[in-house]
Amino acid sequence: MVGTGVFAEIFDGDLDVFKYYSEGEWKKSSSGKSVAIINPTTRKTQYKVQACTQEEVNKVMETAKSAQKLWAKTPLWKRAELLHKAASILKEHKAPIAECLVKEIAKPSKDAVTEVVRSGDLVSYCAEEGVRILGEGKFLVSDSFPGNQRTKYCLSSKIPLGVILAIPPFNYPVNLAVSKIAPALIAGNSLVLKPPTQGSVAALHMVHCFHLAGFPKGLISCVTGKGSEIGDFLTMHPGVGCISFTGGDTGIAISKKAGMIPLQMELGGKDACIVLEDADLDLVAANIIKGGFSYSGQRCTAVKVVLVMESVADTLVEKVKAKVAKLTVGPPEDDCDITPVVSESSANFIEGLVIDAKKKGATFCQQYRRDGNLIWPLLLDNVRPDMRIAWEEPFGPVLPVIRINSVEEGIHHCNASNFGLQGCVFTKDINKAMLISDAMETGTVQINSAPARGPDHFPFQGLRDSGIGSQGITNSITMMTKIKTTVINLPTPSYTMG
Numbered sequence: 001m002v003g004t005g006v007f008a009e010i011f012d013g014d015l016d017v018f019k020y021y022s023e024g025e026w027k028k029s030s031s032g033k034s035v036a037i038i039n040p041t042t043r044k045t046q047y048k049v050q051a052c053t054q055e056e057v058n059k060v061m062e063t064a065k066s067a068q069k070l071w072a073k074t075p076l077w078k079r080a081e082l083l084h085k086a087a088s089i090l091k092e093h094k095a096p097i098a099e100c101l102v103k104e105i106a107k108p109s110k111d112a113v114t115e116v117v118r119s120g121d122l123v124s125y126c127a128e129e130g131v132r133i134l135g136e137g138k139f140l141v142s143d144s145f146p147g148n149q150r151t152k153y154c155l156s157s158k159i160p161l162g163v164i165l166a167i168p169p170f171n172y173p174v175n176l177a178v179s180k181i182a183p184a185l186i187a188g189n190s191l192v193l194k195p196p197t198q199g200s201v202a203a204l205h206m207v208h209c210f211h212l213a214g215f216p217k218g219l220i221s222c223v224t225g226k227g228s229e230i231g232d233f234l235t236m237h238p239g240v241g242c243i244s245f246t247g248g249d250t251g252i253a254i255s256k257k258a259g260m261i262p263l264q265m266e267l268g269g270k271d272a273c274i275v276l277e278d279a280d281l282d283l284v285a286a287n288i289i290k291g292g293f294s295y296s297g298q299r300c301t302a303v304k305v306v307l308v309m310e311s312v313a314d315t316l317v318e319k320v321k322a323k324v325a326k327l328t329v330g331p332p333e334d335d336c337d338i339t340p341v342v343s344e345s346s347a348n349f350i351e352g353l354v355i356d357a358k359k360k361g362a363t364f365c366q367q368y369r370r371d372g373n374l375i376w377p378l379l380l381d382n383v384r385p386d387m388r389i390a391w392e393e394p395f396g397p398v399l400p401v402i403r404i405n406s407v408e409e410g411i412h413h414c415n416a417s418n419f420g421l422q423g424c425v426f427t428k429d430i431n432k433a434m435l436i437s438d439a440m441e442t443g444t445v446q447i448n449s450a451p452a453r454g455p456d457h458f459p460f461q462g463l464r465d466s467g468i469g470s471q472g473i474t475n476s477i478t479m480m481t482k483i484k485t486t487v488i489n490l491p492t493p494s495y496t497m498g
């Protein structure tokens, strides 16, 4: 299914490698080199993609620039129409794209399908929202400001930024790509996509759905290859008008190197779950499992530290332990809850955090177990602030529990983190929940539910090292535009009318 049927043209069967997308065509790189995509489950090469050159990046930027000029003049309703078409093609081909997600990033098979469907919905919603918000402007008259007469009429509207560079992460190579592509296009921008290596093939299939929808040549491009070879070249390219990045620390490095252009950054999170004495502990346990262990904890919005009041900690830990025991562990093809983490280096990093916690006396609620990239779910109780896992994000199925003696202690831990993405609080007292939400220095606080980005039209933002700007469909469209004003100047009246 992958690279066949309608997707046959994106694959070079002779060389067994996927092509890149430039000038509306699927091409082979002149480098003659490819990059291997390692299946996290088998740890063997699953696919290969082109290692694009800097010259090919230059070409893509050049065509993106000229395609954008025409696209910006294309009526908004027509841009929306093409996005709707792409959304339905994407959903129609959910099976092969989901298959890529299973093989490239070990996403459980049902979640892989959900990611593609959610992406189609995002694109459609974005088309509709774009028509609403980009069709509106603002009108000001001058006599509302002291000293002015009613002689100036100011009309403002939103215009595109130019070429948007989109860099999504491995954990949502389709959804977090379209969350950048759709707002960019509806707003009249062109788009250059650099997919993550693990996830490239899913992203190439997704791009082909946009190709099949009939977008103009050069408006969308997708270059693949090693970040070490084309990463800086892309992010520092003078043709780029805005960067939308989701990922880890690389985003901080990009922010320091990028020029004077708008940046949208969604970086890491150490999302805290504060549990009060009056919380519904069954609800908390269910949300800790969903929030902490779905996609094996490889979500920036995963619950990454539980801060529970000592008086209810024993009961909560027992409830979570019982649920952890029921999680299925194994290959993504079997739709297991816990699947291999994305790479061997990720698994080694997670193991480092576990060893550090063990040395410093954390209580292991399960035995630590690893087979290749597969790490069994692990709850670590009695974690203390001197342990690395109290602060670092494992991006894996390992969850620390810190017992607290006051709500203030929990808020303090949450706010002392260098991250500030999301957090959650569990209590039956809405007044307390609101006060705690105000005190937690994170982009979002969920009351009585685990952190999550969706629904995809909700604002989504991180404080401190968790990001720059706010995402969510409406915010992303706005972010990918600038304001243009035209002022109509009337002659100053020499007499008062009427």
Ligand code: G3H
Pocket (backbone or CB within 6 Å): 171, 172, 266, 298, 299, 300, 301, 451, 452, 453, 454
């Ligand atoms: O990994 C970062 C994603 O933005 C998380 O999205 O909350 O839908 O899993 P999610």
